[in-house]
Amino acid sequence: MDAKTAVASSATTPTVAPSSTVTKPKPCCVCKEEKSKRDECMLFSTAKDPALDCVSLVDSYKKCMAGFGYTV
DSSP: OOHHHHHHHHHHSOOOOOGGGSOOOOGGGSOHHHHHHHHHHHHHOOSSOHHHHTHHHHHHHHHHHHHTTOOO
16 A cells, blocks of 8 residues: 555545534433422322332433433
8 A cells, every 4th residue: 555545545534523522411401391290299299108109200200311311
């Protein structure tokens, strides 16, 4: 391979930006409705164990956050 070929092949190779440069939204700014419903259920539940009473809302919130790349 000579110098011209090396320059030509490197010039045609597209550069891809690393995925770390893509900014994801802050966790406080996503899933607001799900978070609000979850918090309201946990605060105002009259059950002995609010976590069990609100498990479907907690799971909904977790799924929403996972969709944005967050693990809760």
